[in-house]
Amino acid sequence: MTDRADAGRDVVVRRGGVPEATVGRLPLYHRVVVDLADQGVETVSSEALAATAGVSPAKLRKDLSFLGSYGTRGVGYEVSVLIDQIGAELGISSEWPVVIVGVGHLGHALANYGGFASRGFRLVALFDDAPQLVGTEVAGLTVRPFADLPAVARTDGVLIGVVATPAPAAQQVADALVAAGVNSILNFAPVVLSVPSSVDVRRVDLASELQILAFHQQRRGNDLTQVAR
Amino acid sequence: MTDRADAGRDVVVRRGGVPEATVGRLPLYHRVVVDLADQGVETVSSEALAATAGVSPAKLRKDLSFLGSYGTRGVGYEVSVLIDQIGAELGISSEWPVVIVGVGHLGHALANYGGFASRGFRLVALFDDAPQLVGTEVAGLTVRPFADLPAVARTDGVLIGVVATPAPAAQQVADALVAAGVNSILNFAPVVLSVPSSVDVRRVDLASELQILAFHQQRRGNDLTQVAR
DNA sequence: ATCTGTGAATTTCTTCACAGCA
DNA sequence: TGCTGTGAAGAAATTCACAGAT
Incomplete structure (x- = not known):
């Protein structure tokens, strides 16, 4: 030492x-x-x-x-x-442009989340390929087909993307995000994304969080059983 | 040493x-x-x-x-x-009963999340006080008024609760959950819940996750600028 | 008198590197 | 030979405890 x-x-x-x-x-x-x-x-x-x-x-x-x-x-x-x-x-002084891919309930919830602007983010686009969604308005933005991503990403200089799609679509969405120049990804899909090491991915997983709670809950229960010594 | x-x-x-x-x-x-x-x-x-x-x-x-x-x-x-x-x-062998409070887009997304059963959880009730929601069916469950919580919690032995309400309602929801015997809370509302120390709370905060990504993004940018010593 | 700022101690987490078993 | 299991080393995070500023 x-x-x-x-x-x-x-x-x-x-x-x-x-x-x-x-x-x-x-x-x-x-x-x-x-x-x-x-x-x-x-x-x-x-x-x-x-x-x-x-x-x-x-x-x-x-x-x-x-x-x-x-x-x-x-x-x-x-x-x-x-x-x-x-x-x-x-970096709240900056205004990071952000896109959300996947406009299901979760995407809706994220898009309508109030705190974007006050925390230095600007939601610039919502993408989803479901025909009944494309063209509809959500949180003041028109839902666009995912094929529009490269154009939007280039125009707005998007570096941060949110993946709110079902698990099966997540990897190809991530690939497209990376190809479009996004190098920070917030992933809500329950899969481990494979991306270049230069890309920063954070996972948010409901089930994991619940399981961690359940683990502690279980341990508490066991403690009661095994208190002696 | x-x-x-x-x-x-x-x-x-x-x-x-x-x-x-x-x-x-x-x-x-x-x-x-x-x-x-x-x-x-x-x-x-x-x-x-x-x-x-x-x-x-x-x-x-x-x-x-x-x-x-x-x-x-x-x-x-x-x-x-x-x-x-x-x-x-x-503890996946067990079947932890779970309730979700707040059936907005986020609550919907959580309720429709597929993986509950396969991960040892059983969604037993959805609560929301919005009149247009109470009584409707979501993910196979009927949305109930929040006042029903104590009864449900007792009947099903609920120990884990999910808070998916807007921020202003979160604390009183948490108080009610604790009063009903819930001692593990997964909180999606952007507030710090105040609970007894015996209660385990996990926060999931979209904005925080984005800000952490933005921080790294910013640091990368600075590195490029400040590489020369 | 009070409360921050911070070295030092402690604890926790990660990585290393290799002994031990199939 | 190949890969796990794990002490030991190293790094990171947390807590302690108090010097120093107001």
């Missing part, structure tokens, strides 16, 4: 290097401070903010410290400053 | 203690092995299975080792054995 010459130059300055675990919590923090601002709160301590977000105060402070020193010792954080700084870190 | 008498008794036997990170991947593994079985695959190496699931072989082997030794050295894993063992660990 104290081996291997700490020759002095590996001080790891963490150039903008926010740890992944922290990145995963920034959207939550952002949401919470925006809510606080809406309630008229101007200043908040790490303890109060942590309680609202459901994390420990130490974790919250450490997370925020990666963005810089925006708190005041003895006082707390100014809510408006946090909104700006976390927002900047998340 | 070698301080403090290793008096010999803290050998941590890991009594059924599967690490949390592993638990989070078990549903993925389960899905992948079920898919393999559907394709007629009977045996699979950790390398092939890991590639399909999108994780490293070492991680996969370590994860599976927490469940026991179900592979054969020099050969690989028998797919059917993995299905059984991972399924058992996740």
Whole structure:
């Protein structure tokens, strides 16, 4: 551990290097401070903010410290400053164009989700090949055939795509997205997408989430049985 | 580190203690092995299975080792054995009754999600107070008023609930779920639920997922700009 | 006096690398 | 020989605990 010459130059300055675990919590923090601002709160301590977000105060402070020193010792954080700084870190100042592929119930739900604009996203197109859907209007956008993707992606510079199709269609949709220049994919279909390593995929899977809950539920049950020792 | 008498008794036997990170991947593994079985695959190496699931072989082997030794050295894993063992660990043999509250587009999407039964869940009721929804049939179930929750929860022994309501309603729905004996909640509303510590809540937040993607996207862009030291 | 910011300790997770079994 | 199972090493994340700013 104290081996291997700490020759002095590996001080790891963490150039903008926010740890992944922290990145995963920034959207939550952002949401919470925006809510606080809406309630008229101007200043908040790490303890109060942590309680609202459901994390420990130490974790919250450490997370925020990666963005810089925006708190005041003895006082707390100014809510408006946090909104700006976390927002900047998340790129909320930008307006990322996003497309959704698949306009079933889930696609509908996503399209009608209110928070796009306020979080730095602009929904630019909805795609679905079902004849009864193409041409209909959803969330203020006309549903287009999937074949239109390349044109839209080029015109609007789309880098982020949402896959909300049934499982069997997901892989070919992903392939088309990648071919159209999309390199961040949010996948709601219950399959593991195969994409080039340059493409970032996040899976959201209802069944997995339920199964994780069920696992803990089951463990609790077992604990009751096996408490002795 | 070698301080403090290793008096010999803290050998941590890991009594059924599967690490949390592993638990989070078990549903993925389960899905992948079920898919393999559907394709007629009977045996699979950790390398092939890991590639399909999108994780490293070492991680996969370590994860599976927490469940026991179900592979054969020099050969690989028998797919059917993995299905059984991972399924058992996740409690798929049981049939967890689940309720969904909120039958908007998202609730519809969740209710019509095919995989409930095959993953150990049984959807027992859908709740919504919108007059135009109550009494209608969705996914083979009649939508009921939320006031029916306590009765249903008691009758069916519901321990897991899904919140698919708009944000403003989510907290009071959660309160009612907890009061009705539900202690695992999957929350799709973009709010942090306040619940007793005995209740396990998992959040699924579309905007957060998109923001995490956007963060990485932004970082990639910056890297291109700032490559030269 | 209070509350942040952060090194250091601790815990958890991942990866390595190879002994051991088929 | 080939691939699992797993200690040990390494990396990452979390928590501790307190110095330092207001």
